[in-house]
Amino acid sequence: MYTAVYARVSTGMQAMEGTSLDGQVELCIKKANELNVAAATIKVYKEEGVSGEDIDRPAMNLLRQDIGAGLISQIIITHPDRLSRDLTDKLFICREFEAKHVQLMFVDTEYKNTPEGQLFFNLISVIAQYELALIKKRTVRGRLKAVEKDKKIMPMRVPPYGYDRIGSSLVINENEARFVKLIYQWYVHDNLTMREIGTRLDEMGAEPKRAESKAWNASSIHRILRSEIYVGKYYYNRRCTQKVKGERTKTGAPKKTYSIRNESDWIVVEVPAIIDDRLFQLAQEQRVKNTKDAGNRKYEFLLRSLLRCGHCGRKWEGTTYSGRINKSTGTREKYKCYRCPNRNPRRFGNSIKPCPTPSIRAELLDDYVWRLAMEVVADPMAYRGRLDKNNESVIDEFVILSDSIQKLLSSKEKQTDKIKMMFKKDLIDEDELELELRSLKAEMTELRQRYASCQEQMRVMMLEALAMKENQLVLDKINRFIASKGESLAFDAKRHIIQSLVDELLIRCEDTTVHITAVGHLDALLSEHGKNEFTSG
Template sequence: MELLTAIYVRVSTESQATEGTSLDTQQETCLKKAREMNINEQDIAIYREEGVTGEDLDRPELDRLRTDIRNNKINTLIITHPDRLSRDLYVKVSVCRELENREVNLIFHDVEYKNTPEGQLFFNLMSSIAQYELSQIRSRTVGGRKKAVRDHGKIMPMRVAPYGYDMINQQLVINESEAEYVKLIYQWYVYEFKTLKEIGEQLYLLGAMPKRAESRNWSASSIGRILSNEAFIGKYYYNKRATKKVKREEGGKSNKTASGKTKKTYTIRDKGDWILVNIPPIIDLGLFEIAQQQKKKNLTRKGRNVKQFYLLKGMMKCAHCGRKWESTTYSSKTKKGTTTYQIYRCANKYPRKYGEGIERCNIPTVRTDVLDEFVWNMIVQAIKNPENLKNNLNEDKSTEDLDKVLMTYKKQRLEKEKEKEKIKHMYRKGIISEEELDNDMNEVMKDISKFDFEIEKIEDKVSIIQRQSMSEDLMLEYARQYKDLLENDMLHDEKKREILDRMIDEIIISYNEENKQFNVSFYGYLNGFYNDTENNLVLELTPQEI
């Protein structure tokens, strides 16, 4: 079989690949080199890599070339410059070893390469310098992007804007039609308590189109991301994720996606490395935080399939040791036979760890029917008398004063950013020295950090007030929804559990040994409904109920 001469050319950007000039120039240069070596054009195979980075060893045309080399079809390889093979030293050395093992002659047009110890040393030195240059270019590029984001609020190019937004002139602007669906998703999730599946079905019926999909089918993960993305409250974070390309090992699984792109893994950077860009919000901050609480509840209370139904499963915590209360079934033998009954107990009553420092919690167990009835009666009172909640909570829910302070801090922070630019300008003009630059910049950055801290504190306060105010609204909405069902006694166990999940974040159980009484405290939307801790929150039990 007649052996061929291979020509490999590559460009790394899509624009170069589309224009074709760089590829064509490289190809013509290599063909000229082949003619100087008296190689016939019909004995030449061309491998054109269009718009593919040289950092990866896995490239379509390079893979085809390496396969032909392993099948002993190639005896000479011509490339314009080592950088076209790769700037990465590991990739270069890997390919060159394959060529050496198959006795393939490697020719570069722009540099002289000899397969001698001296030639290989020179080649490796050039490769190390190229790799260093690549790292420097990447560092400068990343630094420039961060500066554009931090100083000018520019949004860097992304594959697709978040649902509800469009990317226009490096800014995220609200897509009004998509934003309406975002609002509906939060409305359904928080106020109507729909599952992700039910929300997806509603979106499909309404004709809502997912951002990246070619059909109207919505996935639970897409809806979940919408319910947790802080962009919808006006906070877009740049430099949040670190990406790393997946390298394919010899004989291992493919590192390519269905579309042929290299797979990537993602990790979340430390929050201190994130850069915040303020964008137009779609969702109220209070509503967003209630949705996060609801997601957390759904996650922590999603238990395995069990034979017995426990109304308060996963909701109770022990005031004495801090452990969760669990539910189980006991059996006891009597003269009439074996009797089973359900109980709630602290998980630390019978700890699963043993040894020094492990102490049992001595709080008594409680019959589930007794505690369920007690808690449910509290819920019924709240639903039937929601006006009590309004009366017992502080009526002054205005954030007007906090908003003014917040605006002042943000203006002062902006002034510090301008001061930072002035210091840089003075250094570039030679007015101040490098030492003065460092000192002045350090002082300004300290002030900016202080403003960031104060701004975050105020935003947290505003968030709490908004969440409380919205909790009242939710409480009234829940009461309206369920009042008729309560009066008509139309509530089954699962519906009762649904109401509890909406209204209670946590139930704290404590026991007074002297009085033989349990104290029950509610946290969540019922918090504040009972501001009078008299007997309505004390559970007195007979010995048979414990």
């Protein structure tokens, strides 16, 4: 039978108190010598850099296994908080030792299996648990203060790709930042997949920071595309981490759960930006589009995930129907259609009404929208010129109207001053003054409302003008894309062009006439060309 010596120290404890594993072991062996324990029967269990919060620890697990095998007769520990800082764990493990008739002894305090001894032991355990909570609270408070006041970047295992950590600041790693910009360029403007981006990075010799194999994977690229640190915003205190008691990951580390704190608790530290806000926003929009368009597709639908029913609001789906049997092959041919899922609802009952919209042949709708897009792309200057001219004339009218309203307001204010002066000279009495002022106040209120309405309409017109400029940029980008792909465009290239122009198409059907309302750049284009409807049959 052995006498076990158990020593544990966490990194924080060792730094604050100067307590070392060797020091604990030395004290425990001294205690064993006082009890006349032979040196050959002493077995040491060391736990280095492990918190006392969780009882699932390597050396502790080994000790419990040896106790279960009947190899240990007594255990010597410097202090109860070295055993555990959690009261529940401590009581549980003490009961486990008692069941195996193992005697528990401490160097710094006496442990007796009596009501008084148990009470004293429990008090010490509660104090140890309280001290641990205080240490964590002070540590978190100190870190938050350092971040919020001094704008320090806390220690991190590996800085984000594109940055190096120097002292308590993040600085741009120019070589990596070049690849970050390329990743956004490839994803947003060149419409490359994660695999294609990873392949290009590998071919250009770029290596991720964290991967031991130096190979890129989709999660690493996704992390770069969605992290706001690349637009200069480093968030601290954003996530709340909670250990799952008694559970570990495949690598043996304590299992943790994460939750997002309220945004008011976040602390933002400005860091050097690598990309601009607009490019980052375009990447997030592209991520949403790709999510909607994810998954394997046996058949190609140009407008997949872009159609919404104008009758019931459901997203339309692409499907196939069996047609006539091909006499030459003996097989039944299939044709593609778009339809509303509510046309054949999966719920039943009198209250469930099927959607009245008919199915639309996919090739008809695809071809119509594609031809419309190509007409717009082929003549973008004429489209832009007409809209700019209309916008400028309307805005000029609003400017003239605003000036006239302001002049009227100024005139009414002068009339108010004159009426007050007449009252002071006793030319009118108090009732006449009140009547005149009330009338003028009502007129001025109406004028101010008209002026505010005019200003709002001007603001809307200016926003529309900006939208037209953005449309022009989109059209220029599409033309460059078409030129780079050559005259013959593959399905993926056509799909990319349609997604650049269209966020969503609202479909309403009346007999064989299909009415289309676009959300996105194609909205103004449909209205301008007067081609927002076609015949499906």
